[in-house]
Amino acid sequence: MKNALITGATKGMGRAIAFAFAKQGLNLAICSRNIKDLEQIKAELQSINQQISIVTVQADASKKEQLLNFAQKAEAELGQIHVIVNNVGIYQPTSIMDDAEDTFDVLMNANLRPAYELYRYFGKKLAAAKDGHIFNICSIAAITPVIEAGTYTVTKAATLSLSNIMRLEMQQYGVKVTSVIPGSTLTSSWDGMAVDANKMVLPEDIASGVIAIYNMSAGANVNEITITPVFGQI
Template identity: 65%
Template sequence: MKNAIITGATKGMGRAIAIAFAKENVNIAVCARGAEDLAAFKTELQIINPQIKIVTVVADGSDRDQLISFAETAQRELGSINIIVNNLGMYPPSSILDDEKTLFLKVVNTNLMPAYELYRFFGKSMVSVGEGHIFNICSIAALDPVPEAGIYSVTKAALLSLNNVMRLEMEQYGVKVTAVIPGSTLTDSWKGIAVDKNKMVLPEDVASAIINIYKMSAGANVDQIIIKPVYGQV
Protein backbone atom coordinates (compact mmCIF):
# COMPACT_ATOMS: atom_id res chain seq x y z
CA MET A 1 0.00 0.00 0.00
CA LYS A 2 1.35 3.44 -0.97
CA ASN A 3 1.54 6.50 1.28
CA ALA A 4 0.70 10.09 0.31
CA ILE A 5 1.25 13.41 2.05
CA ILE A 6 -1.00 16.28 0.94
CA THR A 7 -0.86 19.89 2.07
CA GLY A 8 -3.94 22.11 2.16
CA ALA A 9 -6.17 19.08 1.96
CA THR A 10 -9.41 19.94 3.79
CA LYS A 11 -10.76 22.29 1.09
CA GLY A 12 -10.87 22.72 -2.66
CA MET A 13 -8.40 20.85 -4.83
CA GLY A 14 -6.52 19.30 -1.91
CA ARG A 15 -9.71 17.82 -0.54
CA ALA A 16 -10.71 16.36 -3.92
CA ILE A 17 -7.21 14.94 -4.41
CA ALA A 18 -7.19 13.32 -0.96
CA ILE A 19 -10.58 11.71 -1.62
CA ALA A 20 -9.39 10.44 -5.01
CA PHE A 21 -6.28 8.83 -3.50
CA ALA A 22 -8.35 7.31 -0.70
CA LYS A 23 -10.48 5.60 -3.35
CA GLU A 24 -7.23 4.25 -4.86
CA ASN A 25 -6.36 2.53 -1.57
CA VAL A 26 -3.55 4.95 -0.70
CA ASN A 27 -2.76 5.84 2.92
CA ILE A 28 -2.99 9.59 3.49
CA ALA A 29 -1.39 12.20 5.75
CA VAL A 30 -2.93 15.67 5.81
CA CYS A 31 -2.53 18.80 7.88
CA ALA A 32 -4.72 21.84 8.45
CA ARG A 33 -5.01 24.71 10.90
CA GLY A 34 -8.61 23.92 11.87
CA ALA A 35 -8.90 20.95 14.23
CA GLU A 36 -12.65 20.53 13.66
CA ASP A 37 -12.39 20.56 9.86
CA LEU A 38 -9.50 18.11 10.05
CA ALA A 39 -11.37 15.70 12.33
CA ALA A 40 -14.49 15.83 10.14
CA PHE A 41 -12.42 15.16 7.01
CA LYS A 42 -10.67 12.23 8.64
CA THR A 43 -14.05 10.68 9.44
CA GLU A 44 -15.19 11.25 5.85
CA LEU A 45 -12.08 9.57 4.44
CA GLN A 46 -12.47 6.63 6.80
CA ILE A 47 -16.04 6.14 5.56
CA ILE A 48 -14.87 6.31 1.95
CA ASN A 49 -12.20 3.66 2.57
CA PRO A 50 -12.02 1.95 5.98
CA GLN A 51 -8.97 -0.05 4.82
CA ILE A 52 -6.53 2.85 4.61
CA LYS A 53 -4.59 4.61 7.35
CA ILE A 54 -5.21 8.32 7.74
CA VAL A 55 -2.84 10.62 9.64
CA THR A 56 -4.04 14.11 10.53
CA VAL A 57 -1.98 16.83 12.16
CA VAL A 58 -3.17 20.25 13.27
CA ALA A 59 -0.50 22.48 11.76
CA ASP A 60 0.00 25.63 9.74
CA GLY A 61 1.81 24.44 6.62
CA SER A 62 3.18 27.92 5.97
CA ASP A 63 5.20 27.71 9.20
CA ARG A 64 8.40 25.77 8.49
CA ASP A 65 8.70 24.23 11.97
CA GLN A 66 5.08 23.06 11.97
CA LEU A 67 5.45 21.75 8.40
CA ILE A 68 8.54 19.70 9.28
CA SER A 69 6.82 18.36 12.40
CA PHE A 70 3.91 17.26 10.17
CA ALA A 71 6.34 15.56 7.76
CA GLU A 72 8.05 13.76 10.64
CA THR A 73 4.70 12.55 11.98
CA ALA A 74 3.61 11.33 8.55
CA GLN A 75 6.83 9.39 8.10
CA ARG A 76 6.67 7.92 11.59
CA GLU A 77 3.03 6.84 11.27
CA LEU A 78 2.97 5.69 7.64
CA GLY A 79 6.57 4.81 6.80
CA SER A 80 8.10 5.78 3.47
CA ILE A 81 6.18 8.50 1.65
CA ASN A 82 5.64 7.61 -2.01
CA ILE A 83 3.46 10.55 -3.11
CA ILE A 84 3.76 14.25 -2.29
CA VAL A 85 1.03 16.67 -3.34
CA ASN A 86 2.12 20.26 -2.77
CA ASN A 87 -1.27 21.92 -2.85
CA LEU A 88 -1.16 24.54 -0.08
CA GLY A 89 -1.68 27.99 -1.51
CA MET A 90 -3.22 31.42 -1.07
CA TYR A 91 -4.48 33.97 -3.59
CA PRO A 92 -4.30 37.55 -2.36
CA PRO A 93 -5.92 39.86 -4.95
CA SER A 94 -3.45 42.73 -4.81
CA SER A 95 -1.05 44.46 -7.17
CA ILE A 96 2.55 44.43 -6.00
CA LEU A 97 2.61 48.20 -5.55
CA ASP A 98 -0.36 47.93 -3.19
CA ASP A 99 0.85 44.90 -1.19
CA GLU A 100 0.97 45.12 2.58
CA LYS A 101 4.59 44.97 3.76
CA THR A 102 4.16 41.51 5.33
CA LEU A 103 2.39 39.96 2.34
CA PHE A 104 5.47 38.93 0.33
CA LEU A 105 6.86 36.55 2.94
CA LYS A 106 3.41 35.26 3.82
CA VAL A 107 2.69 34.27 0.20
CA VAL A 108 6.18 32.84 -0.35
CA ASN A 109 5.85 30.75 2.81
CA THR A 110 2.45 29.49 1.70
CA ASN A 111 2.86 28.97 -2.04
CA LEU A 112 6.54 28.06 -2.39
CA MET A 113 8.33 27.14 0.84
CA PRO A 114 6.32 23.97 1.66
CA ALA A 115 7.16 22.37 -1.70
CA TYR A 116 10.85 23.16 -1.24
CA GLU A 117 10.99 21.83 2.32
CA LEU A 118 8.99 18.64 1.69
CA TYR A 119 11.19 17.90 -1.34
CA ARG A 120 14.30 18.23 0.81
CA PHE A 121 12.73 16.18 3.61
CA PHE A 122 11.53 13.23 1.51
CA GLY A 123 13.59 13.49 -1.68
CA LYS A 124 16.63 11.45 -0.64
CA SER A 125 14.50 8.58 0.66
CA MET A 126 12.65 8.52 -2.69
CA VAL A 127 16.03 8.40 -4.44
CA SER A 128 17.17 5.52 -2.23
CA VAL A 129 14.22 3.32 -3.24
CA GLY A 130 14.10 4.54 -6.84
CA GLU A 131 10.44 5.50 -6.91
CA GLY A 132 7.97 8.19 -5.93
CA HIS A 133 5.79 10.87 -7.46
CA ILE A 134 5.72 14.56 -6.57
CA PHE A 135 2.81 16.71 -7.76
CA ASN A 136 3.17 20.49 -7.53
CA ILE A 137 -0.09 22.39 -7.89
CA CYS A 138 0.94 25.49 -9.80
CA SER A 139 -1.40 27.86 -11.64
CA ILE A 140 -2.00 29.25 -15.10
CA ALA A 141 -0.74 32.50 -13.54
CA ALA A 142 2.72 30.91 -13.60
CA LEU A 143 2.54 31.13 -17.41
CA ASP A 144 0.29 34.17 -17.85
CA PRO A 145 0.82 36.52 -14.89
CA VAL A 146 -2.19 38.24 -13.36
CA PRO A 147 -1.26 41.84 -12.49
CA GLU A 148 -4.19 42.03 -10.07
CA ALA A 149 -2.55 39.20 -8.12
CA GLY A 150 1.09 40.04 -8.64
CA ILE A 151 2.89 38.21 -5.84
CA TYR A 152 0.64 35.17 -6.34
CA SER A 153 1.74 35.05 -9.97
CA VAL A 154 5.40 35.41 -8.97
CA THR A 155 5.28 32.60 -6.40
CA LYS A 156 3.42 30.25 -8.73
CA ALA A 157 6.01 30.91 -11.44
CA ALA A 158 8.71 30.15 -8.88
CA LEU A 159 6.91 26.94 -7.92
CA LEU A 160 6.83 25.88 -11.57
CA SER A 161 10.56 26.58 -11.84
CA LEU A 162 11.19 24.60 -8.64
CA ASN A 163 9.11 21.77 -10.09
CA ASN A 164 11.30 21.71 -13.20
CA VAL A 165 14.48 21.58 -11.14
CA MET A 166 13.03 18.75 -9.03
CA ARG A 167 12.18 16.82 -12.18
CA LEU A 168 15.66 17.20 -13.63
CA GLU A 169 17.28 16.18 -10.34
CA MET A 170 15.01 13.17 -9.91
CA GLU A 171 14.62 11.74 -13.40
CA GLN A 172 17.84 9.71 -13.24
CA TYR A 173 16.50 7.94 -10.13
CA GLY A 174 13.09 7.01 -11.53
CA VAL A 175 11.24 9.49 -9.32
CA LYS A 176 8.46 11.33 -11.15
CA VAL A 177 7.69 15.03 -10.81
CA THR A 178 4.63 16.66 -12.37
CA ALA A 179 3.51 20.28 -12.50
CA VAL A 180 -0.28 20.58 -12.42
CA ILE A 181 -1.31 23.93 -13.91
CA PRO A 182 -5.02 24.68 -13.42
CA GLY A 183 -6.82 27.69 -14.80
CA SER A 184 -9.90 29.17 -13.10
CA THR A 185 -10.90 26.47 -10.62
CA LEU A 186 -13.94 26.55 -8.33
CA THR A 187 -12.27 26.76 -4.92
CA ASP A 188 -12.65 29.01 -1.87
CA SER A 189 -10.66 31.67 -3.72
CA TRP A 190 -13.97 32.47 -5.47
CA LYS A 191 -16.01 32.57 -2.27
CA GLY A 192 -18.52 35.41 -2.38
CA ILE A 193 -18.13 35.89 -6.14
CA ALA A 194 -20.98 34.90 -8.47
CA VAL A 195 -19.60 32.44 -11.02
CA ASP A 196 -21.04 29.74 -13.27
CA LYS A 197 -19.49 26.44 -12.14
CA ASN A 198 -20.20 24.99 -15.58
CA LYS A 199 -17.67 27.42 -17.02
CA MET A 200 -14.91 26.60 -14.55
CA VAL A 201 -12.53 23.76 -13.79
CA LEU A 202 -13.77 21.76 -10.81
CA PRO A 203 -11.49 20.43 -8.05
CA GLU A 204 -12.57 16.92 -9.04
CA ASP A 205 -11.21 17.53 -12.56
CA VAL A 206 -7.76 18.26 -11.13
CA ALA A 207 -7.96 15.21 -8.86
CA SER A 208 -8.98 12.99 -11.78
CA ALA A 209 -6.02 14.21 -13.84
CA ILE A 210 -3.60 13.54 -10.99
CA ILE A 211 -4.89 10.01 -10.43
CA ASN A 212 -4.64 9.17 -14.13
CA ILE A 213 -1.10 10.52 -14.28
CA TYR A 214 -0.17 8.60 -11.14
CA LYS A 215 -1.50 5.35 -12.63
CA MET A 216 0.63 5.53 -15.77
CA SER A 217 3.32 2.92 -16.36
CA ALA A 218 6.60 3.13 -14.46
CA GLY A 219 8.42 4.44 -17.53
CA ALA A 220 6.04 7.32 -18.26
CA ASN A 221 5.91 10.78 -16.70
CA VAL A 222 3.75 13.81 -17.42
CA ASP A 223 6.10 16.79 -17.04
CA GLN A 224 3.22 19.24 -16.80
CA ILE A 225 -0.50 19.34 -17.45
CA ILE A 226 -2.55 22.47 -18.12
CA ILE A 227 -6.26 22.31 -17.28
CA LYS A 228 -8.25 25.38 -18.35
CA PRO A 229 -11.96 26.21 -18.57
CA VAL A 230 -13.33 25.33 -22.00
CA TYR A 231 -14.81 28.84 -22.35
CA GLY A 232 -11.54 30.52 -21.34
CA GLN A 233 -10.37 32.04 -18.07
CA VAL A 234 -12.98 33.48 -15.75
Protein backbone atom coordinates in the same frame (compact mmCIF):
# COMPACT_ATOMS: atom_id res chain seq x y z
CA MET B 1 0.29 -0.26 0.34
CA LYS B 2 1.49 3.17 -0.82
CA ASN B 3 1.44 6.28 1.35
CA ALA B 4 0.54 9.80 0.16
CA LEU B 5 1.14 13.12 1.92
CA ILE B 6 -1.05 16.09 0.96
CA THR B 7 -0.79 19.65 2.25
CA GLY B 8 -3.96 21.71 2.58
CA ALA B 9 -6.16 18.67 2.13
CA THR B 10 -9.42 19.79 3.74
CA LYS B 11 -10.59 22.14 0.97
CA GLY B 12 -10.67 22.54 -2.78
CA MET B 13 -8.18 20.65 -4.91
CA GLY B 14 -6.38 19.10 -1.95
CA ARG B 15 -9.62 17.65 -0.64
CA ALA B 16 -10.61 16.24 -4.03
CA ILE B 17 -7.17 14.70 -4.48
CA ALA B 18 -7.34 13.15 -1.00
CA PHE B 19 -10.64 11.44 -1.85
CA ALA B 20 -9.29 10.26 -5.19
CA PHE B 21 -6.24 8.65 -3.57
CA ALA B 22 -8.38 7.12 -0.83
CA LYS B 23 -10.46 5.41 -3.50
CA GLN B 24 -7.20 4.14 -5.00
CA GLY B 25 -6.33 2.53 -1.66
CA LEU B 26 -3.46 4.78 -0.60
CA ASN B 27 -2.85 5.60 3.04
CA LEU B 28 -3.00 9.33 3.65
CA ALA B 29 -1.21 11.95 5.71
CA ILE B 30 -3.04 15.27 5.60
CA CYS B 31 -2.65 18.60 7.36
CA SER B 32 -4.70 21.71 7.93
CA ARG B 33 -4.72 24.62 10.33
CA ASN B 34 -8.27 23.71 11.39
CA ILE B 35 -8.57 20.63 13.62
CA LYS B 36 -12.35 20.35 13.14
CA ASP B 37 -11.93 20.26 9.36
CA LEU B 38 -9.34 17.51 9.77
CA GLU B 39 -11.62 15.44 11.99
CA GLN B 40 -14.49 15.81 9.54
CA ILE B 41 -12.52 14.86 6.44
CA LYS B 42 -10.91 11.91 8.22
CA ALA B 43 -14.36 10.50 9.01
CA GLU B 44 -15.51 11.06 5.44
CA LEU B 45 -12.41 9.42 3.97
CA GLN B 46 -12.70 6.40 6.23
CA SER B 47 -16.35 6.04 5.28
CA ILE B 48 -15.37 5.46 1.65
CA ASN B 49 -12.40 3.21 2.41
CA GLN B 50 -12.09 1.59 5.82
CA GLN B 51 -8.94 -0.27 4.81
CA ILE B 52 -6.63 2.75 4.65
CA SER B 53 -4.76 4.51 7.43
CA ILE B 54 -5.22 8.27 7.76
CA VAL B 55 -2.83 10.50 9.68
CA THR B 56 -4.07 14.01 10.45
CA VAL B 57 -1.84 16.76 11.81
CA GLN B 58 -2.90 20.28 12.70
CA ALA B 59 -0.25 22.41 11.06
CA ASP B 60 0.26 25.72 9.29
CA ALA B 61 2.26 24.55 6.27
CA SER B 62 3.64 28.05 5.75
CA LYS B 63 5.64 27.68 8.97
CA LYS B 64 8.71 25.48 8.52
CA GLU B 65 8.72 23.95 12.00
CA GLN B 66 5.05 22.91 11.79
CA LEU B 67 5.46 21.63 8.23
CA LEU B 68 8.43 19.42 9.10
CA ASN B 69 6.65 18.17 12.22
CA PHE B 70 3.82 17.07 9.91
CA ALA B 71 6.30 15.28 7.62
CA GLN B 72 7.95 13.53 10.55
CA LYS B 73 4.64 12.36 12.05
CA ALA B 74 3.52 11.09 8.65
CA GLU B 75 6.66 8.98 8.36
CA ALA B 76 6.48 7.78 11.95
CA GLU B 77 2.92 6.50 11.56
CA LEU B 78 2.84 5.38 7.92
CA GLY B 79 6.44 4.61 7.03
CA GLN B 80 7.95 5.56 3.68
CA ILE B 81 6.09 8.33 1.87
CA HIS B 82 5.64 7.51 -1.82
CA VAL B 83 3.49 10.40 -3.07
CA ILE B 84 3.72 14.08 -2.15
CA VAL B 85 1.07 16.58 -3.22
CA ASN B 86 2.16 20.17 -2.64
CA ASN B 87 -1.26 21.78 -2.72
CA VAL B 88 -1.43 24.40 0.03
CA GLY B 89 -1.49 28.00 -1.13
CA ILE B 90 -3.02 31.46 -0.84
CA TYR B 91 -4.49 33.60 -3.62
CA GLN B 92 -4.35 37.33 -3.00
CA PRO B 93 -5.73 39.67 -5.68
CA THR B 94 -3.64 42.82 -5.31
CA SER B 95 -1.14 44.55 -7.55
CA ILE B 96 2.44 44.53 -6.29
CA MET B 97 2.35 48.31 -5.81
CA ASP B 98 -0.63 47.91 -3.48
CA ASP B 99 0.75 45.00 -1.45
CA ALA B 100 0.90 45.25 2.32
CA GLU B 101 4.34 45.22 3.90
CA ASP B 102 4.12 41.51 4.69
CA THR B 103 2.45 40.29 1.48
CA PHE B 104 5.64 39.01 -0.15
CA ASP B 105 6.66 36.97 2.90
CA VAL B 106 3.14 35.64 3.51
CA LEU B 107 2.67 34.45 -0.08
CA MET B 108 6.17 33.07 -0.52
CA ASN B 109 5.87 31.14 2.75
CA ALA B 110 2.46 29.74 1.81
CA ASN B 111 2.89 29.12 -1.92
CA LEU B 112 6.56 28.23 -2.41
CA ARG B 113 8.22 27.30 0.87
CA PRO B 114 6.16 24.14 1.62
CA ALA B 115 7.12 22.52 -1.70
CA TYR B 116 10.76 23.54 -1.21
CA GLU B 117 10.99 22.31 2.38
CA LEU B 118 9.22 19.00 1.74
CA TYR B 119 11.50 18.38 -1.22
CA ARG B 120 14.52 19.05 0.98
CA TYR B 121 13.09 16.68 3.59
CA PHE B 122 11.96 13.82 1.34
CA GLY B 123 14.10 14.23 -1.78
CA LYS B 124 17.08 12.07 -0.82
CA LYS B 125 14.78 9.44 0.69
CA LEU B 126 12.81 9.17 -2.54
CA ALA B 127 16.05 9.03 -4.53
CA ALA B 128 17.42 6.25 -2.33
CA ALA B 129 14.20 4.27 -2.70
CA LYS B 130 14.13 4.95 -6.46
CA ASP B 131 10.38 5.28 -6.11
CA GLY B 132 7.94 8.12 -5.71
CA HIS B 133 5.85 10.82 -7.34
CA ILE B 134 5.71 14.51 -6.47
CA PHE B 135 2.77 16.61 -7.65
CA ASN B 136 3.21 20.37 -7.42
CA ILE B 137 0.00 22.37 -7.74
CA CYS B 138 0.99 25.49 -9.64
CA SER B 139 -1.34 27.89 -11.48
CA ILE B 140 -2.00 29.17 -14.96
CA ALA B 141 -0.67 32.45 -13.54
CA ALA B 142 2.78 30.84 -13.67
CA ILE B 143 2.48 30.87 -17.47
CA THR B 144 0.15 33.82 -18.11
CA PRO B 145 0.83 36.55 -15.53
CA VAL B 146 -2.17 37.95 -13.67
CA ILE B 147 -1.47 41.63 -13.15
CA GLU B 148 -4.17 42.02 -10.50
CA ALA B 149 -2.47 39.29 -8.44
CA GLY B 150 1.15 40.17 -9.03
CA THR B 151 2.90 38.64 -6.05
CA TYR B 152 0.75 35.52 -6.25
CA THR B 153 1.81 35.22 -9.90
CA VAL B 154 5.47 35.49 -8.92
CA THR B 155 5.16 32.78 -6.27
CA LYS B 156 3.40 30.40 -8.65
CA ALA B 157 6.00 31.01 -11.37
CA ALA B 158 8.65 30.21 -8.77
CA THR B 159 6.80 27.02 -7.84
CA LEU B 160 6.74 25.93 -11.48
CA SER B 161 10.47 26.66 -11.75
CA LEU B 162 11.15 24.70 -8.57
CA SER B 163 9.10 21.82 -9.96
CA ASN B 164 11.23 21.78 -13.12
CA ILE B 165 14.40 21.60 -11.04
CA MET B 166 12.95 18.78 -8.94
CA ARG B 167 12.18 16.80 -12.09
CA LEU B 168 15.70 17.17 -13.46
CA GLU B 169 17.27 16.20 -10.14
CA MET B 170 14.97 13.22 -9.64
CA GLN B 171 14.86 11.73 -13.13
CA GLN B 172 18.09 9.74 -12.72
CA TYR B 173 16.47 7.98 -9.75
CA GLY B 174 13.19 7.17 -11.49
CA VAL B 175 11.23 9.49 -9.20
CA LYS B 176 8.44 11.31 -11.03
CA VAL B 177 7.63 15.01 -10.73
CA THR B 178 4.52 16.56 -12.26
CA SER B 179 3.51 20.22 -12.37
CA VAL B 180 -0.27 20.58 -12.20
CA ILE B 181 -1.33 23.88 -13.77
CA PRO B 182 -5.01 24.70 -13.16
CA GLY B 183 -6.88 27.60 -14.67
CA SER B 184 -9.90 29.13 -12.93
CA THR B 185 -10.94 26.38 -10.51
CA LEU B 186 -13.96 26.50 -8.20
CA THR B 187 -12.28 26.64 -4.79
CA SER B 188 -12.67 28.80 -1.68
CA SER B 189 -10.52 31.45 -3.39
CA TRP B 190 -13.71 32.49 -5.17
CA ASP B 191 -15.85 32.75 -2.04
CA GLY B 192 -18.01 35.86 -2.13
CA MET B 193 -17.72 36.30 -5.89
CA ALA B 194 -20.51 35.69 -8.39
CA VAL B 195 -19.21 32.91 -10.65
CA ASP B 196 -20.78 30.27 -12.86
CA ALA B 197 -19.62 26.83 -11.74
CA ASN B 198 -20.47 25.45 -15.18
CA LYS B 199 -17.80 27.67 -16.72
CA MET B 200 -15.02 26.72 -14.31
CA VAL B 201 -12.72 23.79 -13.69
CA LEU B 202 -13.86 21.73 -10.70
CA PRO B 203 -11.51 20.40 -8.02
CA GLU B 204 -12.60 16.89 -9.03
CA ASP B 205 -11.27 17.57 -12.53
CA ILE B 206 -7.83 18.29 -11.11
CA ALA B 207 -8.02 15.13 -8.97
CA SER B 208 -8.98 13.06 -12.01
CA GLY B 209 -5.92 14.34 -13.85
CA VAL B 210 -3.64 13.58 -10.91
CA ILE B 211 -4.95 10.02 -10.59
CA ALA B 212 -4.67 9.37 -14.33
CA ILE B 213 -1.03 10.49 -14.25
CA TYR B 214 -0.29 8.51 -11.09
CA ASN B 215 -1.64 5.33 -12.69
CA MET B 216 0.58 5.52 -15.76
CA SER B 217 3.29 2.92 -16.34
CA ALA B 218 6.54 3.09 -14.39
CA GLY B 219 8.42 4.43 -17.40
CA ALA B 220 6.08 7.35 -18.13
CA ASN B 221 6.11 10.78 -16.55
CA VAL B 222 3.82 13.71 -17.29
CA ASN B 223 5.97 16.81 -16.88
CA GLU B 224 3.04 19.23 -16.87
CA ILE B 225 -0.73 19.06 -17.10
CA THR B 226 -2.67 22.24 -17.80
CA ILE B 227 -6.44 22.22 -17.19
CA THR B 228 -8.36 25.39 -18.03
CA PRO B 229 -12.02 26.39 -18.40
CA VAL B 230 -13.45 25.58 -21.82
CA PHE B 231 -14.82 29.14 -22.12
CA GLY B 232 -11.53 30.72 -21.05
CA GLN B 233 -10.25 32.19 -17.82
CA ILE B 234 -12.67 33.84 -15.42
